[in-house]
Amino acid sequence: MYYIGISAYYHESSVFLTDNKGTNCFLKEESFTRIKGDKNFPKKCLKFLIKNFDLKNENIQFISFYEKPFKSWWEIFYYSIKNPFKNKDFLINHLKIFNSGSIFFYTDVNKLINISRNKFIYSSHHLSHCLYGLSVVKNFSEYVYVTCDGVGEGETMSAYTIDTEYKIQKIWTNFYPNSIGLFYSAITDFLGFEVNEEEFKVMSLSSFGKPKYKDELKTIFNINDFKINMKYFEFHKNLNNSFSKKLCDMLGEPYLNINVEDNFKKYADIACSTQLILEETMQNLLKKVIKLSGKTKVVLTGGVALNCKMIHNLSKLDIFEELVVPPSPGDSGSAIGAANFAYLNKTKNQTLNLNTIFLGPKKKMINKKINKDNLFIKISSSDTFISDATSKLINGEIIASYFGLTEVGPRSLGNTSIFCDAKNNESVNNLNIKIKKREHYQPLAPILLEEDFEKYFSINKNIQKNLEWMGALCDANHELYKEYSSIIHIDGTCRTQIIKNKDTITYKILRELKKKGSNILVNTSFNISKDPVVFDLFDVYVNMKRLNIKFILMDDGLYQTKNI
Amino acid sequence: MFLIPKSSLKNFDPERCCFVLNEFAAAEFSSAIEMLFAAKNINNKKLSEGFIRHAIDEYKHFTIFTNIKNQIILEYKINKKKLSFVPNHLYNKGYIYKDHFIFEKKKINNFAIFIGANEEIAEKKLISLANHFKQHKPSAFIKIQNILKDEERHAEYSLRFAKNSNGFLLYKIKITKERTISFLRHLYANSLNKFSFIFYPILITILIMVNFVTYFLKLKKVTTNDDVMKNIEPSSIA
Numbered sequence: 186m187y188y189i190g191i192s193a194y195y196h197e198s199s200v201f202l203t204d205n206k207g208t209n210c211f212l213k214e215e216s217f218t219r220i221k222g223d224k225n226f227p228k229k230c231l232k233f234l235i236k237n238f239d240l241k242n243e244n245i246q247f248i249s250f251y252e253k254p255f256k257s258w259w260e261i262f263y264y265s266i267k268n269p270f271k272n273k274d275f276l277i278n279h280l281k282i283f284n285s286g287s288i289f290f291y292t293d294v295n296k297l298i299n300i301s302r303n304k305f306i307y308s309s310h311h312l313s314h315c316l317y318g319l320s321v322v323k324n325f326s327e328y329v330y331v332t333c334d335g336v337g338e339g340e341t342m343s344a345y346t347i348d349t350e351y352k353i354q355k356i357w358t359n360f361y362p363n364s365i366g367l368f369y370s371a372i373t374d375f376l377g378f379e380v381n382e383e384e385f386k387v388m389s390l391s392s393f394g395k396p397k398y399k400d401e402l403k404t405i406f407n408i409n410d411f412k413i414n415m416k417y418f419e420f421h422k423n424l425n426n427s428f429s430k431k432l433c434d435m436l437g438e439p440y441l442n443i444n445v446e447d448n449f450k451k452y453a454d455i456a457c458s459t460q461l462i463l464e465e466t467m468q469n470l471l472k473k474v475i476k477l478s479g480k481t482k483v484v485l486t487g488g489v490a491l492n493c494k495m496i497h498n499l500s501k502l503d504i505f506e507e508l509v510v511p512p513s514p515g516d517s518g519s520a521i522g523a524a525n526f527a528y529l530n531k532t533k534n535q536t537l538n539l540n541t542i543f544l545g546p547k548k549k550m551i552n553k554k555i556n557k558d559n560l561f562i563k564i565s566s567s568d569t570f571i572s573d574a575t576s577k578l579i580n581g582e583i584i585a586s587y588f589g590l591t592e593v594g595p596r597s598l599g600n601t602s603i604f605c606d607a608k609n610n611e612s613v614n615n616l617n618i619k620i621k622k623r624e625h626y627q628p629l630a631p632i633l634l635e636e637d638f639e640k641y642f643s644i645n646k647n648i649q650k651n652l653e654w655m656g657a658l659c660d661a662n663h664e665l666y667k668e669y670s671s672i673i674h675i676d677g678t679c680r681t682q683i684i685k686n687k688d689t690i691t692y693k694i695l696r697e698l699k700k701k702g703s704n705i706l707v708n709t710s711f712n713i714s715k716d717p718v719v720f721d722l723f724d725v726y727v728n729m730k731r732l733n734i735k736f737i738l739m740d741d742g743l744y745q746t747k748n749i
Numbered sequence: 750m751f752l753i754p755k756s757s758l759k760n761f762d763p764e765r766c767c768f769v770l771n772e773f774a775a776a777e778f779s780s781a782i783e784m785l786f787a788a789k790n791i792n793n794k795k796l797s798e799g800f801i802r803h804a805i806d807e808y809k810h811f812t813i814f815t816n817i818k819n820q821i822i823l824e825y826k827i828n829k830k831k832l833s834f835v836p837n838h839l840y841n842k843g844y845i846y847k848d849h850f851i852f853e854k855k856k857i858n859n860f861a862i863f864i865g866a867n868e869e870i871a872e873k874k875l876i877s878l879a880n881h882f883k884q885h886k887p888s889a890f891i892k893i894q895n896i897l898k899d900e901e902r903h904a905e906y907s908l909r910f911a912k913n914s915n916g917f918l919l920y921k922i923k924i925t926k927e928r929t930i931s932f933l934r935h936l937y938a939n940s941l942n943k944f945s946f947i948f949y950p951i952l953i954t955i956l957i958m959v960n961f962v963t964y965f966l967k968l969k970k971v972t973t974n975d976d977v978m979k980n981i982e983p984s985s986i987a
Contacts, residue, residue, distance in 0.1 A: 306983035353977040440830040
């Protein structure tokens with residue numbers, strides 16, 4: 186029997202199917218529609234699952250939605266309706282959303298497949314985050330589960346504990362509009378970046394600045410009691426701006442062009458101050474929940490947990506024994522939490538047992554109908570392709586990868602990535618600026634074998650687990666500066682990924698590369714800005730042509746694109 | 750390109766130019782997605798390859814329009830925030846349907862006519878945009894000329910395929926129908942703001958009514974058990 190978890194309508198839509206016996210499939214709607222961050226009902230994901238797993242009423246145990254649809258809609262509406270005239274634009278939009286939103290989840294599913302109503306269940310937003318976190322750790326009762334995001338069902342921060350009998354207790358909650366996530370997003374908007382998409386740019390930019398606006402920002406977000414001063418924000422009433430004129434009076438003109446040096450400096454200072462407010466807030470939050478729960482190990486989920494710089498800085502404060510951030514802590518990963526809710530609901534005393542990183546479908550399943558030879562030429566067979574690919578990498582070539590299972594979460598972890606030799610400065614710059622067209626202040630991420638990690642990097646043990654999925658930053662050692670300086674961020678950190686599994690192609694590539702004199706590859710996601718990561722071989726072909734990448738590593742060899 | 754944006758520009762207004770370029774970029778991006786979807790779902794190797802080439806061209810055009818827009822933004826120090834391209838907005842702007850791709854709803858013969866008719870319209874709109882740039886931005890003019898050549902080729906291929914597979918008379922009927930539909934679709938898309946004038950007062954009235962009864966509608970939190978799993982009603986949406 187299958188358990189299906191769905192997260193949709195607000196952020197990137199995703200679906201997770203599992204039978205908890207080894208069959209897992211995590212999909213994002215954006216992979217099919219090619220619209221990055223697609224938040225519509227995941228119709229195409231479900232069609233894929235229906236076809237490939239022969240889904241019908243009889244073999245589905247539960248379809249679980251990640252939150253309470255009406256509650257989620259109502260809590261925001263309830264806050265803004267208090268001032269119907271001031272907030273009319275926002276409210277009218279919210280009324281329109283009602284018609285196309287998650288309230289009609291049951292109807293949307295039944296347009297595709299007839300499932301009886303008693304198989305539909307609804308988790309709670311932060312509980313889904315918590316239950317996803319639960320599937321990442323062993324000895325789950327030793328942890329306190331903290332969720333921190335923009336808003337979900339009117340909650341902005343919450344903490345749960347779970348005992349060995351699976352009794353879940355909510356020990357603390359903070360409510361809308363007091364949200365550190367929305368505060369950070371509003372500043373993201375102020376700086377001219379896209380809300381819910383480009384918060385990571387604020388994080389990167391923050392390393393270039395000084396916290397000059399720290400005191401001012403502390404007056405609008407209280408880091409001790411987690412309260413926001415709504416005079417500075419308009420996310421509850423304005424569809425275009427998240428911030429008010431009062432914030433502009435405090436910080437100056439919004440949306441300046443950061444390619445101008447003075448603007449860059451100023452915005453870096455604002456970003457740095459914002460980052461500091463976030464870190465101090467989270468520090469206080471963690472102290473609070475650790476005290477309340479009596480547990481010193483933390484699982485952190487919610488969109489805020491994607492801020493790996495914050496994780497890095499928190500790890501140095503010695504306030505917890507361990508901090509784990511799952512690979513997909515945002516709403517997309519909540520589909521897994523929703524499936525876990527369904528499983529726990531059925532069994533009462535068991536949760537899903539998952540490999541947490543690669544839960545996506547196999548490439549073979551995705552490309553059943555496609556003849557690879559129509560689009561690609563094999564240039565190196567399965568016994569020599571590792572050696573050939575590494576020789577090309579050493580010679581400065583940039584190579585894409587498309588093998589194994591698809592990753593969960595926003596980061597490509599080797600299976601759908603673009604690699605280049607981190608030692609080769611020219612290749613690194615070429616990949617970052619010319620191919621990926623990233624901003625100059627955004628660093629690239631290194632990937633290396635676990636055994637080489639300590640030679641080049643250092644990290645506090647309390648966040649070490651996150652290294653497998655790029656969930657934390659680490660500090661560059663002297664050795665790294667000597668040979669691989671191009672991958673080090675201005676603040677001396679790197680978002681490093683370590684590879685442990687010896688059976689993977691990524692491991693074999695790194696091992697072979699080591700023999701040829703380089704220990705580190707640059708790893709970036711196989712997509713173009715504004716596009717989702719490649720999903721099937723058609724996407725691979727089109728993206729290779731667009732990015733002008735010649736070679737690609739697949740499960741059975743090294744390939745080159747054909748001219749069609 | 751499918752839903753073709755307005756491109757009438759009398760005097761050189763850099764901000765308005767950027768807005769139009771952004772819309773063209775959105776239309777090209779949407780078109781690329783439609784073509785890629787068609788390439789994946791057609792059971793004909795040659796046609797599939799044709800759709801792939803078309804998709805790559807449309808992505809290229811998207812990049813060109815975006816680059817021209819970014820240059821003007823830099824040159825004239827325009828606020829770029831409202832001119833940024835957000836993929837999710839393609840749905841709200843009507844460039845992509847929320848629940849299906851056009852290829853899913855049309856037979857290949859009709860799909861070819863649809864592409865041909867819309868590429869023709871795009872060509873006309875692009876010519877007026879290119880002429881506008883000829884005076885003020887000659888470098889952009891040259892780039893748009895290259896796009897025009899591609900669009901011309903796309904229209905030609907599609908219409909030739911449509912003619913061959915439909916027969917002359919049927920082709921003529923279908924292309925006339927498609928042109929009329931495209932015109933009406935355009936008219937509807939450009940009139941959306943006017944429609945909102947009708948619905949706005951209705952929605953405001955609903956808001957006022959809801960405001961009066963809000964207090965009584967507050968969702969009461971009922972806690973019967975300190976175990977979250979026992980306290981939650983799985984089948985409830987509230």
